[in-house]
Amino acid sequence: MIGAAAPTLADATVTRFRPWCSALVILILPLSTAAQFTPYAARTQFLQSPPGSSPTGLLGYINPAILGRLTAPENVIGWSTERARAKVVNDWGIYSAFPHLGFGAVRRHGPGDVEYNEYRLGLGGGDGAISSGLAWGWSSGDTAPDPVFVAGVVLQPDRSWSLGTTWTATTDGDSREWAGDLGWRPFASTRLSLFAEGALGWDTGDRTYWSAGADARLLPGFHVTGRYIDDRTISVGVRLEFGEAGLWTQGQRDRGRGGHSRGLHLLRFGPHRGDAATPLLPDRPSFLQLDLHGPVRHRAYPLFDEGRPLLDLLRTLRRVETDPSLSGVALNLSGLRIDAAMSWELRQRLQALRDNGNTVIVYIDRADMRRYHLASVADVVVLDPAGLIVLQGVAAGQVYLRGALDKLGIGSQEWRYHEYKSAFEPVNRTGMSERDREQWQALLEDDYGRARHDITASRSLAATAFDSLVNDVTSLLPEDALEAGLVDIIGRWPMMEQIAVQHGGTGGLVETSELNHTVVEDWGAPPTLAVVYALGICAMDSGIRARALAAELRDLAEDDGVRAVVLRVDSPGGDPLASDLVADAAAACRLQKPVIVSQARLAASGGYWISMESDAIVATPATITGSIGVIGGWLYNQGFRERLGLSVDHVQIGDHADLGLGLPLPLLGRPLPDRALTDEEVQRTDRVLTSLYDGFVARVAAARKRSKAQIDSAARGRVWAGSAAMEQGLVDTLGGLRTALQLARTRAGISSERPVRVVEWPQLSWFSFRDWPAMVRTGLPARTQTPPPSWYSWLQFRLDHNGQPLVLLPQPVLEQVGPGH
Structure with missing residues (x-):
């Protein structure tokens, strides 16, 4: 989005789930048979810390915004034991959630031996920094209050702070409750978390509630928690994780008269959250x-x-x-x-x-x-x-086509700047x-x-x-x-x-x-790095898709959630317009955040053009790069039409209007112009190519902070291996994609210990719609079908851009370069 701030991922997620939340309310309302408004203190009884600070938060049962932070399915079973009047009373609950969607059912014992079942269904979305959600609650049992509606938000701007809030109300508005919780991690890690929470209700049976405490991680998977609740209750808990399962247990004792106590316990099943048993197990790598x-x-x-x-x-x-x-x-x-x-x-x-x-x-x-x-x-x-x-x-x-073209009656004209720019040689030479x-x-x-x-x-x-x-x-x-x-x-x-x-x-x-994939329990959204792929020939709507790629780079420039961009280039070049469009977008992105280029096997000619507007260029020693130069050529009829017994006639207005007029070539499906360029037309083309080459060199010199003479000596159409290109000042360092990501992290000011999230652009569909018809026809998986020869598609591209200046390598030779085929 150009000219305005691009929406963040959090905005997009909230927008995405808003209609679903509305639909949820409409669908469930007719199904609600009975409701129970339970105060915040009772709803959170199984938690050792407030929902915004807790790793699971009862899976959105209390604050549905938690559902926007889940990364994997998870299930929790909770139960309580409380000795009152010599009778053991048990509450229990079952909670289950997928990312963005959660359900919970709780069996409660209320005052006067009243028993009822309480249910919650919620939706949530977010990006880790901000999450929001909506939930619908109903109940069945001895009483029949109205259903309840819950709205929640969790803000975690960084690894040190967490703020959560919920608003819960019956549909008639008679009973309402606001609750909020605050968490602080002084070391910006799970080693120590301090927290406080409070609730204020109207006609809920529990006017106010508060608690404060701390959670300390003594070992991976082993936490100890202490809380002081409502000025009268002390809670001490232990959290033990055993990989994909965990046991959380706490004891609460009322300091008032009677001093009754109760136990609250949770069993968790889901993603790996550490393993307290690891130090006790034999080492069997x-x-x-x-x-x-x-x-x-x-x-x-x-x-x-x-x-x-x-x-x-x-x-x-x-x-x-x-x-x-x-x-x-x-x-x-x-x-x-x-x-x-x-x-x-x-x-x-x-x-x-x-x-x-x-x-x-x-x-x-x-x-x-x-x-x-x-x-x-x-x-x-x-x-x-x-x-x-x-x-x-x-x-x-590579295959040279000159002899075959002579036999077919297809002529060619070539303009190259400079002596190493050999992209047109396959059709103009025999070796x-x-x-x-x-x-x-x-x-x-x-x-x-x-x-x-x-x-x-x-x-x-x-x-x-x-x-x-x-x-x-x-x-x-x-x-x-x-x-x-x-x-x-x-x-x-x-x-x-x-x-x-x-x-x-x-x-x-x-x-x-x-392998165990341990969930990171850091607060806040992890820093995000974007890997953007520019793969294939430099063309507007195929190959690197320059039109769409430039738009993606400009959108990423405005996305505050992305700290740096790695542009992965694997391209032999092509159309200078497509190359320049992407280079301009990369330059605009570079003004907002670091842009690091990772050159793969090919980043030459137009591939180098799209690489130059960056903070650093990383290439492998096996990368083929450089080829700073311009090529032009013209294929035309030199007897081909006549040998087929065909003739062409036309009318025109304009001295050069007939340049593209000709017979479509069989199989290739591209028109073959009927005549060569005149000397005057060749001179005009020469001026265009000279100007384009000078501009190419000047832009590289400016981007690389070198003189035009230095760049010209390394240019002239010559290709370089990655190591040689670094000696020529065309590349900054040798390395691969991982090196580029590490460099992007450093340039963005992200510490090496901090986990990062890597997103890839463009986003892929589930399968290739382009390959699907051929898969159905041949019965072969995508990309296993025999492609046409590389010279065939290269020749098609040449005819599509016949007479136009190109920044391009001779594609057919590239498949054969390297240790083995």
Whole structure:
């Protein structure tokens, strides 16, 4: 939203649930048979602290705003024992909730041995900093008061303060009650929480109520609570958590006459909230097993998508580093599909695990250079008995169409700025130009040198020995690989548990689904970082979707709930208009908050254009970046139409109106202009491209705080590997997506100990609507169907932008660059 403050997530949530809350009231009103207004003191009896300060708050039964803070389903059973007149009286309650929706039922004993059942149904929403909710209550039993309506709000602006308030009233308005609670954590953590609460009622049977106390966390999962209630009652409680279950118990004693006492108890079932028994249990660390069969990508749909998102994989491996119950990880790389940059990022994460003292075990069956480069980082490399390692070296090449186009009768004209800008060479030449060969050879030398360095360092091999394996051996059977020191064990994946036990994983192997995900009980919304993906060719409504992407960046600039933005770029470039639109939006966002760019495998030409307006650029050594230059070309009919026996005739107004007129090409479906550009038209195009190149260089120089001459020397259309680009001043630091997120956290002033929430844009649907028709037709999952050749879609894009200046790499060659294919 431009020109006005964008709505926050809390505003959006409240707006989203307002109609649902209204519908709830309308639907339940006819079903209410009897009601019971119970004072605040009785409603909160099972809690050890006020609802706004409590981890569960009885799941929205008292303050429905709590439902907006829940992150997982949870259930609570409560009961009380009270000795009165030598008779044991029991109240009990059952509470159940999902995020945003909760229900509770309580059996109460009132004055005069009256018994009744009380019910509450509530809705709530929020973002952690502010939550709100509505609830409807009714009752059945010996009395029949009116139903009650509850509205609640919880404010937690930071980790130190919590403020909750509720308004409860019968539908006729005769009985009304306001309640509020305040919490303070002096250390901004769950170590110590101080709280106070109070209620004021009108015709409720209990005019006022108050309490004050403290909750102290002595150990993870072990809390002690003390409260002073209404100037006459003392309460002491203990909270014991055992993972996904917990026991909360408290005793209350009245200091007045009689001094009667009662016990109040809760059993909780739901998310992991710590485990008090951990210090008492024997240490049996486990290994996390990860089967990485299939593609690793930036994004993956929740349904009908075999891909694994890179960010999820990095989070999982981070869990191995921080979870004391895990001593290592066992990875199955069979069938893994991953590009060179992501493979490097994954390898760095595994190396970090080893540096942390964790053990890494990797299983491979067939491995080329890239997959073995990844596997070599492990403490233990296991090769299948029928497996094979192929160290074939690296190569890059592409299909040149000039000869075929000559036979078809399709001509071409090219304008390039400058000598390394080779995007039009596939249609204008029959082989690499000298400058193009120079730059791609440099990329291959960088890839091969990095693979050789990493493999020899991890496996304690000499560089000459590695070169000999590549040039003289190439293919290694399991026994050969074992003898050469490339693997440690010959075995199959089912042996991994035995191997893990031998390396300290006495608890065996565990799946990701078996890990405990402990709920963070900090107050307030965690700081939010946004990862925005710019993937594919730079185009307005496809690829990076520049039109929508620019709008998203501008919205994030105005969203106070987002502290910093990481722009993840994986693009070979394309349309300068699309590139500039995104660059302008990134610059506008940068004025409001830090913007860090994480360059993946490709961030060249237009991909670099959208990267430059940032506080820092992070690239992997395997990133292909730079290519600051402009290319233009014109494909036209040079006998193709005539060979088909077709003719074209037309009328026009304007000397150049016939430029786009021509025969649609079969299969491609794009028109082929009927003539070449004249010398005058070529000169005009030259001026446009020269001006565009000069502007590109000037903008990079301004963004990178360097002179135009410095940028021009690194530009001229040349591509660079990430490490070389850093030497040229085009990149700030080497690293992956995790490095960029850490840098964004630092630039946003977020401490390293503070948990953060990472949101990803654009938001994905449940499955790919684009792939759905083909899935139904072929019966294949999304993204497993055979795509058209890369040169085919590249040629379509070229024809769509025929004659226009482009900031683009030659896409077909990129698929083949890196250690292995």
